[in-house]
Amino acid sequence: MNKNDMLYVDTHEWVHIEGNKAKVGISSYAAMTLGDIVFFDLPKVGDTFKKGDVFAAVESVKSASDLYMPLSGKIIAVNEQLVDTPELVNEDPFNNFIVEIEFTNEDETKGLLSVDAYEATL
Amino acid sequence: MGSIKRTTLYDKHVALNAHLIDFGGFHMPLYYTTITDEHHQVRNDVGMFDVSHMGQIVLQGKDAHKFANYVLSANIQVTDKIQYALLLNDDGGIIDDLMVYPFSENQILLVVNASNIEKDVNHLNLYKKDYQVDVRNLSDAFNCLAIQGPRSFEILSTIFDTLPKHSSDYIFSTDERGPLLISRSGYTGEDGFEIYAHAQFTQTLWDKLYQAGVTPIGLGARDTLRFEAGMPLYGQEMDETINPFEAGLSFAVDLNKHDFIGKTSSQFNKDNLLRKSVGFELLEKNIARTGYEVYKDGVKIGYVTTGYLTPTTKKGLGFALIDVKYAKLETKIAIKIRNKFVQALVRNKRFIQKNNKV
Numbered sequence: 001m002n003k004n005d006m007l008y009v010d011t012h013e014w015v016h017i018e019g020n021k022a023k024v025g026i027s028s029y030a031a032m033t034l035g036d037i038v039f040f041d042l043p044k045v046g047d048t049f050k051k052g053d054v055f056a057a058v059e060s061v062k063s064a065s066d067l068y069m070p071l072s073g074k075i076i077a078v079n080e081q082l083v084d085t086p087e088l089v090n091e092d093p094f095n096n097f098i099v100e101i102e103f104t105n106e107d108e109t110k111g112l113l114s115v116d117a118y119e120a121t122l
Numbered sequence: 123m124g125s126i127k128r129t130t131l132y133d134k135h136v137a138l139n140a141h142l143i144d145f146g147g148f149h150m151p152l153y154y155t156t157i158t159d160e161h162h163q164v165r166n167d168v169g170m171f172d173v174s175h176m177g178q179i180v181l182q183g184k185d186a187h188k189f190a191n192y193v194l195s196a197n198i199q200v201t202d203k204i205q206y207a208l209l210l211n212d213d214g215g216i217i218d219d220l221m222v223y224p225f226s227e228n229q230i231l232l233v234v235n236a237s238n239i240e241k242d243v244n245h246l247n248l249y250k251k252d253y254q255v256d257v258r259n260l261s262d263a264f265n266c267l268a269i270q271g272p273r274s275f276e277i278l279s280t281i282f283d284t285l286p287k288h289s290s291d292y293i294f295s296t297d298e299r300g301p302l303l304i305s306r307s308g309y310t311g312e313d314g315f316e317i318y319a320h321a322q323f324t325q326t327l328w329d330k331l332y333q334a335g336v337t338p339i340g341l342g343a344r345d346t347l348r349f350e351a352g353m354p355l356y357g358q359e360m361d362e363t364i365n366p367f368e369a370g371l372s373f374a375v376d377l378n379k380h381d382f383i384g385k386t387s388s389q390f391n392k393d394n395l396l397r398k399s400v401g402f403e404l405l406e407k408n409i410a411r412t413g414y415e416v417y418k419d420g421v422k423i424g425y426v427t428t429g430y431l432t433p434t435t436k437k438g439l440g441f442a443l444i445d446v447k448y449a450k451l452e453t454k455i456a457i458k459i460r461n462k463f464v465q466a467l468v469r470n471k472r473f474i475q476k477n478n479k480v
C-alpha cells in the first residue's frame with residue numbers, strides 16, 4: 001500500500017477502510033517529522049474511543065506526540081510488532097498500521113480527507 | 123535581546139544538513155542523522171560536538187583566586203586539573219554549574235552554560251566589590267569542540283603532539299594561531315577532550331577531524347549521553363530554587379571553606395532536606411518526560427526533571443526531584459504518563475557503569 005490508498009485526518013493519521021473496519025497509521029510526513037521513533041504507547045484491544053480522542057502516543061528520542069482517533073469505534077487489533085520494532089513506521093509508514101478499529105458511525109467517514117486534500121494542509 | 127547567534131561552525135552544520143534548533147540563544151545542531159545513531163557512535167567509537175555556545179568568563183586580577191573561592195561552592199585550587207563547581211545565590215540556590223580552569227592566582231577561567239552567560243556575569247559583578255578582580259566575558263572570542271568516545275585519544279594524537287594524559291588535566295598554550303586550551307573532559311561519560319580556540323583554528327580542526335572520519339554529533343545525543351552517565355543539566359536538574367544537596371551535588375560543595383555565597387543561608391542544610399534528586403527505572407516499557415508528575419500511594423511527591431528511553435540501556439529511565447522520604451534506592455514510586463500510572467523503582471543515577479577515567 002502507498003499514500004494513494006489511504007484517507008487522512010489533519011492530525012496526520014491515515015485510515016484504510018475495509019467494510020466496517022479500518023486500519024489506522026501515521027502519514028509519511030508525520031513519521032519523517034518525528035525523526036527516529038523509539039516507542040509506541042498502544043491501547044488495548046477492546047478499548048473504545050470517540051472520534052478525536054487520544055488513543056495512543058508515538059515517541060521519538062526527544063518528544064512524545066498524541067495520536068487521535070480518526071473515527072469513533074473499538075480497537076480490535078494493535079500492531080504488536082511495534083512493541084519491539086517501532087522503527088518499522090519510519091521505514092514504511094503505510095504498510096505498518098498502528099491499530100485496527102471497528103468504527104460505529106459510517107457518517108464520520110465522509111469527513112476524512114483525500115490524499116490531495118491532506119497534502120494541501122501540510 | 124538580539125537575534126539568535128551562530129557559532130563559527132554554523133555554515134558547516136548547514137552544509138551537513140543538520141537539524142538546527144535554538145539552544146541558549148544559538149542556532150545549534152540537534153542531530154545530523156539521528157540522535158540514536160549519534161549516541162551509539164560516541165559510546166562505541168568517537169564523535170565531535172560543536173559546543174561553542176558555552177560561555178567563557180575569565181576572572182582576572184590580584185584577587186582572582188580568592189574571588190573564585192568566594193563565589194563558587196567548591197574549594198578551588200590552582201592546579202593543572204579542571205574542577206566542577208556551582209555558582210550559588212544568597213539562599214543557596216544554584217545560579218549555574220560550571221567548569222573551572224584554575225590557571226593561576228590571578229587568572230581563573232569559568233566555562234558556563236550558554237543560556238546563563240549574561241546572568242553569571244551580572245552575578246559576578248554584583249559580588250566583586252571587595253576584590254581586585256575583573257570579570258571578562260570572552261564567550262564571543264572562544265569556540266569549543268568536544269571530541270568524545272573511546273577512540274578520542276587515538277584520533278587526536280594524530281593531530282596534536284601533546285595531549286592531557288589523565289582525566290581532568292588541562293594544557294594551555296599560545297602560538298601564532300592564538301591561544302589553545304585542551305582539557306581531558308566532557309559531558310558524555312566517555313573519555314574525551316574539550317578544545318578551546320579562536321575561530322580559524324576551530325574551523326581548521328573541525329575539517330581535519332571530519333576528513334579523518336570523525337562523525338559530527340548534535341546536542342540531542344549530547345543530552346542522552348550525559349543523562350545515561352548520571353550528569354545533571356542546568357534548567358532541568360538544577361535551578362535557582364534547588365540547592366546542591368537536593369540536586370545530589372554535595373561533592374561540589376566544600377562546607378569547610380571559610381565563607382562562600384550561599385553557605386550561611388538557613389535553607390542550606392544537608393541534614394534537613396525536604397526533596398532529593400533521584401534516578402529511577404520504569405518497570406514497563408514507556409518514557410517518562412520532563413515535567414511528568416511522580417506519585418507514591420496516590421499522593422504527588424515530585425516531578426521528572428529528565429527522562430528517556432535511552433539508546434544504550436533501552437530502558438525507560440529518569441531523574442526526578444521528589445520528597446526525600448522516598449529517595450532511598452529500590453523505593454517503589456509511580457510516574458503519571460498521560461492518563462496512567464507507570465510503576466518505577468528508585469535507583470542510582472549512573473545508568474551506565476563504564477570506567478572512562480584515565
